[in-house]
Amino acid sequence: MWSPVRHAENGAVRLAFDSLTEGADGEPLLLATGLGVNRLWIPDGLCRMLAAQGFAVARYDQRDGGESTHLPPTPTRNPISALFAKREEAYTAEDMADDAVAVMNALGWRSAHLLGASLGGAVAQRVALRHPGRVRTLTSVAAVPGDTSGLRTMRYIRMRTLAKFARLSFPDTPDGAVAAGLAVSRLLASPNRPFDEPAAREAAERNADRGMHDQQAQSRQIGAHWHGPPISAITRPTLVLHGEDDPLIKPSAGRAIASRIHNSRLVLLPRVGHEFPECAWDSVVIELRRLATVSRQLPPAPGS
DSSP states (O other): OBOOOEEEEETTEEEEEEEBSTTTTSEEEEEEOOTTOOGGGSOHHHHHHHHHTTEEEEEEOOTTSTTSOOOOOOSOOSHHHHHHOSSOOSSOHHHHHHHHHHHHHHHTOSSEEEEEETHHHHHHHHHHHHOGGGEEEEEEESOOOTTOOGGGGGGGBOHHHHHHHHHOOOOSSHHHHHHHHHHHHHHHSOTTSOOOHHHHHHHHHHOOOGGGGOHHHHHHHHTOOOOSOOGGGOOSOEEEEEETTOSSBOHHHHHHHHHHSTTOEEEEETTOOSSOOGGGHHHHHHHHHHHHHHHTTSOOOTTO
């Protein structure tokens, strides 16, 4: 179903990625994942539905996540303190945006549709600012504005949930990774749907991702500050998706993004938390297909 894992290079950083074998001749669509998690957290079922709608789907691990390069430790040891830190960044948000382009280069894609979830949504926004000619469309899911960092981010984050996230502690073992995955899935699910613990446990066992409780890596990702233009400078066709019940990132973050990007479209997903539940897949696929279709009628971005 997925190609063998390959690696793209951005300087000394190697970025693990793979691509869906179904729909490989479709329109390029690159998926960027969230804080600490690997690329396998994006559901296979959703990826296959996107392929059926004409997309060639690829996904990658952010630096400090999954099978990509993990950087040396920094003094900041948890994500909350990283929000307050002023000068402890191991790399910049620009570096992370360039990672996505490095993956596109390795795939042989001159341009692609970008979908980023959570931290990946902020990264995708920054790619659209830094490399507009490489971006066909931008879809930001459950993310904060990409030009917000440090204490300003706190207005969009439910700090009680982030504190629970930061307090999670599990042994650095496969069993610990499964327990962490189950705990995080429960923490980020919509409170307005019954939590399917057996399905969440099965998913965690299938993807025992130690990044879920690697707070050092998460701190380095959060500590990567953006030094570029505001998101109001984004010119690519943009879709903003946000769960109405998101327990981590307030829906006001999605509204803020949509209000600042010209001609963007905001879709709030009912009974959806900070997640990709199956009940939302149809809506996500329909909206992405609509966005891609509209983008064909627009002039290409400068440099494309």
